[in-house]
Amino acid sequence: MTSLVIVTGGSAGIGRALLAHAPEGASRIDVSRRGCDLPGVEHVPADLADPSGWATVADVLADRIRAAEVDRITIVLNAGVIEPIGPAGRVDADGYTRSVLLNGAAPQVLGHRLLAALVDHPAERRELVLISSGAARTAYPGWSAYGAAKAATDHWARTVAAEQDGADRPVRVLAVAPGVVATDMQVAIRATDAADFPNVDRFRDLHASGELADPDDVAARLWRRLDDPGAGPVTDLRDA
Numbered sequence: 001m002t003s004l005v006i007v008t009g010g011s012a013g014i015g016r017a018l019l020a021h022a023p024e025g026a027s028r029i030d031v032s033r034r035g036c037d038l039p040g041v042e043h044v045p046a047d048l049a050d051p052s053g054w055a056t057v058a059d060v061l062a063d064r065i066r067a068a069e070v071d072r073i074t075i076v077l078n079a080g081v082i083e084p085i086g087p088a089g090r091v092d093a094d095g096y097t098r099s100v101l102l103n104g105a106a107p108q109v110l111g112h113r114l115l116a117a118l119v120d121h122p123a124e125r126r127e128l129v130l131i132s133s134g135a136a137r138t139a140y141p142g143w144s145a146y147g148a149a150k151a152a153t154d155h156w157a158r159t160v161a162a163e164q165d166g167a168d169r170p171v172r173v174l175a176v177a178p179g180v181v182a183t184d185m186q187v188a189i190r191a192t193d194a195a196d197f198p199n200v201d202r203f204r205d206l207h208a209s210g211e212l213a214d215p216d217d218v219a220a221r222l223w224r225r226l227d228d229p230g231a232g233p234v235t236d237l238r239d240a
């Protein structure tokens with residue numbers, strides 16, 4: 001089976017691992033600021049916290065999708081940031097705005113625009129995956145922008161998956177929570193002051209006891225989850 005894989009935030013962490021574990025021979029595209037260091041991955045540079053660039057990025061990706069003569073297309077909207085961490089009403093307003101735009105609005109708007117290209121593509125398998133978080137369900141003080149954005153992501157996936165259920169050739173839409181994963185995002189979380197993030201010790205303890213998941217294991221599990229037709233539309237990789 002020939003594949004096209006598009007990952008936002010493929011320059012690091014979970015996104016990079018997803019590109020590394022993509023189906024063999026897949027054409028791979030990373031959308032990020034830094035670019036992915038893996039050989040053969042195309043870089044579409046973008047600051048996805050800036051809405052003025054979303055239409056251009058979506059147009060570039062839609063062109064790649066339309067031109068792809070493949071049996072499978074998988075898009076993973078993964079780019080995200082945890083910062084700024086701290087109580088709403090106190091943290092930096094510009095950072096808060098960027099978090100809401102990147103974590104919450106960008107996946108919905110890019111998802112909407114890319115779905116249009118996916119529904120018309122003849123590929124047998126077409127998948128739109130949004131990377132969510134346990135923070136979509138648990139209210140962590142200090143993470144209001146992040147948690148609310150992930151909750152919105154889950155609901156977007158539920159709603160659009162229900163819409164696709166009624167289509168002749170439905171695109172599969174899933175929000176996937178990866179668990180607690182050893183990436184730069186967790187480094188930033190552990191470095192936070194307890195005054196800004198009262199749950200910080202839980203994350204320091206998970207790290208100290210070696211309980212963070214490895215990004216490569218998480219990526220392999222996510223690719224396997226996509227092979228499970230019963231999974232979704234909101235799924236957690238920690239569940240069997």
Ligand SMILES: NC(=O)c1ccc[n+]([C@@H]2O[C@H](COP(=O)([O-])OP(=O)(O)OC[C@H]3O[C@@H](n4cnc5c(N)ncnc54)[C@H](OP(=O)(O)O)[C@@H]3O)[C@@H](O)[C@H]2O)c1
Pocket residue numbers: 008009010011012013014015031032033034035046047048049050078079080081102131132133134177178179180181182183184185186
């Ligand atoms: N790690 C965890 O424990 C965990 C738990 C639950 C959910 N998640 C979710 O998993 C996803 C990946 O996180 P990670 O842990 O792999 O984090 P990470 O290692 O910090 O990587 C974040 C990725 O997002 C990209 N990104 C950040 N800001 C961006 C921007 N303004 N424009 C474009 N790309 C941007 C980064 O690329 P550039 O900097 O090159 O732009 C990078 O590739 C996120 O959605 C996160 O919420 C992670």
